[in-house]
Amino acid sequence: MKIVKVEAIPFAIPYVKPLRFASGEVHTADHVLVRVHTDEGLVGTAEAPPRPYTYGETQDSVVAVIEKIFAPQILGLTVLEREVVHARLDRTVGNPAAKAAVDMALWDLLGQCAGLPVSGLLGGFGDRMRVSHMVGFAPADVMVAEAERIRDTYGITTFKVKVGRNPYTEDVAACRALRTALGPDVELYVDGNRGWSASDAARALREMADLDLTFAEELCPADDVLGRRWLVAQSQVPFIADESATRAAEVTRELLGGSATAISIKTARTGFTASQRVLHQCEGLGVEMVMGNQIDGQIGTLCSVAFGAAHRSSSLHAGELSNFLDMSDDLLTEPLTIADGTLRVREGAGLGIAIDPEKLARYRLDV
Ligand SMILES: [Mg+2]
Numbered sequence: 501m502k503i504v505k506v507e508a509i510p511f512a513i514p515y516v517k518p519l520r521f522a523s524g525e526v527h528t529a530d531h532v533l534v535r536v537h538t539d540e541g542l543v544g545t546a547e548a549p550p551r552p553y554t555y556g557e558t559q560d561s562v563v564a565v566i567e568k569i570f571a572p573q574i575l576g577l578t579v580l581e582r583e584v585v586h587a588r589l590d591r592t593v594g595n596p597a598a599k600a601a602v603d604m605a606l607w608d609l610l611g612q613c614a615g616l617p618v619s620g621l622l623g624g625f626g627d628r629m630r631v632s633h634m635v636g637f638a639p640a641d642v643m644v645a646e647a648e649r650i651r652d653t654y655g656i657t658t659f660k661v662k663v664g665r666n667p668y669t670e671d672v673a674a675c676r677a678l679r680t681a682l683g684p685d686v687e688l689y690v691d692g693n694r695g696w697s698a699s700d701a702a703r704a705l706r707e708m709a710d711l712d713l714t715f716a717e718e719l720c721p722a723d724d725v726l727g728r729r730w731l732v733a734q735s736q737v738p739f740i741a742d743e744s745a746t747r748a749a750e751v752t753r754e755l756l757g758g759s760a761t762a763i764s765i766k767t768a769r770t771g772f773t774a775s776q777r778v779l780h781q782c783e784g785l786g787v788e789m790v791m792g793n794q795i796d797g798q799i800g801t802l803c804s805v806a807f808g809a810a811h812r813s814s815s816l817h818a819g820e821l822s823n824f825l826d827m828s829d830d831l832l833t834e835p836l837t838i839a840d841g842t843l844r845v846r847e848g849a850g851l852g853i854a855i856d857p858e859k860l861a862r863y864r865l866d867v
Contacts, residue, residue, distance in 0.1 A: 501578045501613055505537040506602070508548075508566035510559050511863040517826045519795060520637035522664025522695025523743075524553035529797050529827055532562045533860070534601035536609060538579065544609035545853045547799035548601035549768055554743045555596050562598045563866075570602055579609045582773060596746055596769040597794070603771030604803050604851070611850035619845045622772060623810035628844040632658035632687075632818035633825075634793060637665060640674040644681045650822070651682065655841035658687040658818035663719070664695020667704040679711045687818065688712070691742070692719035698727030705735060714817075715762060715790065718742045722759060729758045738762035738788055746770070748777050755785055762787050765814060767803045768794030775807055783813050791819035798830040799853055802846055809845050819843075831855050831863065 510532050518527040529549070536544040548566075550557040573588040585606060589599045611618040619627070633650045635643050643661070650656050661678060663671035671690075679688060690713060692701065701719035715738050722728055722744030732739045741760030745751045746769050754760040763782050765775050782789045791808035794800065801824050808819040821843045824830060833854040836843065846852030861867075 501580065501609075502539045503536055503574055503577050503579065504539045506566060506571035506574065507533070507535040507537070508563040509533040509535070509860070510563055510865040511831070511860065512865055513797070513830065513863050514828050515826050516828050519634070519823065519826060521662040521691070522693035524551075526795050529795075530559045531797055532559060532566070532598075532601065533799070533831065533855070533864075534566065534605050536602065536605040538609060542609055542612050544579075544605035544607070544612070545799065545851070545855065546601040546604035546608065546803060547797055548597040549794050549796055549800060550597055551794060555594065555746070555769065557595060557597050561595070565592065565595050565598045566602065570598065574602070579606055579613060582606055586773060600767060600769050600771035600774075603773050604767065607772045608850040608853065615849045617806075617845070617848060618772070618851050619806040619810045622776065622807060625812045626809045626815055628842045629791065629805050629808045629815060629821060630658065630818035631656050631821045631838050631841055631843050632660055632790075633822045634660045634662065634820055635678070636662050640670075640677040643674050644677050647678055647682060650825075651686070654822070654825075654838045656822065656838065657685065657841055660717075660820060661688060661690050662693065663690045663704070664692040667696055667700050672704055672707050675708055675711055675713075684712070687714050689715035689717065689737075690719070691717040694718050694721045694743070696720050698724055698731040702731050702734060709736065713737050715740050717764065718744060722754065725757075725759070732759055732761060735761075740764050740790060742766075742792055747774065748781055751778055751781055755787060763789045764792035765789050765807075766792040766794050767807050768796055768800050772803075772807055779811055779814055788817070789814055790817050791821070793820035793823045795823045797827060798824045798832050798836045801836060801843070802851055802853060805843050806845050806851055829859065829863070831859050
């Protein structure tokens, strides 16, 4: 079960509808398909979505760090030596999406070797998650129409609303329009992607106090250390750290420093191994978590639901698993489907990822 080859294949699939938020916008899924091959002919697969506005990684940098640094360090190791793999990958700082994809491809191999599903190996709590849909920046009436379409088509009743524009003329009004149109049975929470100041965020939260929000996420920059603590101390709902808590040490810092009271776990940046550490850290400290979305494609979404459904604590809230709906196509032979507001874990050994060779040939950028 030795690792004999690691591929990093850049590909690009356009979005039907771009996603816009405070720290950036996405028009094309310019991701990297990572495949780890063993000497027995098995192939572990995962996907790295580069997010330069959050982690500094680009499609080119993900390919380069995997091909030039990571692959030579892990060739010859067995799929059971995952701690050795991590010790070697961690010699390079940063590059979370590249490291996470290698980690998840190794778990895929582990499952295939054992003939068992990865979700079961991780914890086996359930076989599906409720889905939360992300509503990006648009005029309020367009955001409402989008949420209604998603609710009516897929049965989704939890929405994460992107905020971080002008809170008074745009964001609060959009949230109020959504609550009015969707009614009290729908769950709403907000994500600012650091777009507001602490004082604007505090005022906006007061103005939205009657909207029954479940969470508030990254409303102002975590680097505004005292301002953020001041804001979190007065928030009436759990305050989620996302891009400010991308690894275990940052989770500790944010939570113990009073700068967050809940954590977003994204397998796209912490894979399965480090995501499980963060999850256990949250359980130990007694804080809630949400399975976040790194604007994942279907492969990344399959990884997220495999992890989220595997644990009780990550299944308590709906997982952000629907961004792939905005993509024009994907690489899987059998596309994911969301029905009755839920997404199922794929059955079979490993992660159950089967890549359509014709689609890969059409969208890959390296040939
Ligand atoms: Mg976020």
